[in-house]
Amino acid sequence: MTITITAFERSPDGGKGLARDTRVRWALEEVGQPYEVRLVSFRAMKEPAHRALHPFGQIPTYEEGDLALFETGAIVFHVAERHAGLLPDDANARARAITWMFAALNTVEPPILEFATAKLLEGDKTWSEERLPLLVDRVRDRLSQLSARFSDADWLDGKFSAGDLMMVSVLLRLKLSGILNEFPNLAAYVARGEARPAYKRAFAAQLTVNTGKPPTG
Numbered sequence: 001m002t003i004t005i006t007a008f009e010r011s012p013d014g015g016k017g018l019a020r021d022t023r024v025r026w027a028l029e030e031v032g033q034p035y036e037v038r039l040v041s042f043r044a045m046k047e048p049a050h051r052a053l054h055p056f057g058q059i060p061t062y063e064e065g066d067l068a069l070f071e072t073g074a075i076v077f078h079v080a081e082r083h084a085g086l087l088p089d090d091a092n093a094r095a096r097a098i099t100w101m102f103a104a105l106n107t108v109e110p111p112i113l114e115f116a117t118a119k120l121l122e123g124d125k126t127w128s129e130e131r132l133p134l135l136v137d138r139v140r141d142r143l144s145q146l147s148a149r150f151s152d153a154d155w156l157d158g159k160f161s162a163g164d165l166m167m168v169s170v171l172l173r174l175k176l177s178g179i180l181n182e183f184p185n186l187a188a189y190v191a192r193g194e195a196r197p198a199y200k201r202a203f204a205a206q207l208t209v210n211t212g213k214p215p216t217g
């Protein structure tokens with residue numbers, strides 16, 4: 001059955017891979033599932049046809065036969081459950097990998113998004129200068145907790161899993177800020193994720209959409 005996902009017709013990040021279709025592409029690449037992409041404009045995302053798929057008028061969505069999903073956590077989990085490669089067979093290890101997916105989305109991503117939003121969209125507000133350091137501190141707190149738990153292992157819990165895919169995807173948003181580099185084990189972890197062939201294919205695919213050109217080098 002054909003898998004179709006949606007992505008921005010033109011991503012606000014110009015193809016840096018931060019739009020959330022990248023994590024879905026990455027999951028599909030990891031498990032070797034081909035997929036098609038329907039590009040949507042900001043206007044189309046808010047129209048009834050798209051809202052029927054995504055009640056909040058966002059990307060990405062996922063369609064496969066009769067099934068339509070939204071929310072990257074649910075989509076990546078679905079892909080990982082249906083295909084080998086992203087969740088361990090051992091029941092406890094599987095439960096732990098799923099725990100890390102939730103941790104990435106519920107505990108690590110929120111302060112990173114608050115910080116990114118404040119920097120990108122609220123920088124001109126009078127209160128921004130006062131608020132930004134608080135948000136940076138919250139991100140630092142989370143990263144130092146993750147860094148301490150992570151130690152110098154390659155992945156969060158043994159082999160690479162959907163938990164790592166989600167955690168790396170969430171941390172990538174910090175790459176340009178410099179905060180990630182304050183935690184060398186986390187910076188190395190993100191680099192390991194980016195070095196995976198499946199990530200590279202996913203990144204290249206979204207870059208080609210956004211720039212008309214595949215990555216060089």
Ligand SMILES: N[C@@H](CCC(=O)N[C@@H](CS)C(=O)NCC(=O)O)C(=O)O
Nearest residue numbers: 018019020057058059060071072073
């Ligand atoms: N929690 C959702 C967030 C989805 C989301 O924020 N999508 C962004 C693109 S990365 C979007 O569509 N933004 C446009 C908008 O909200 O109008 C998920 O993980 O899928």
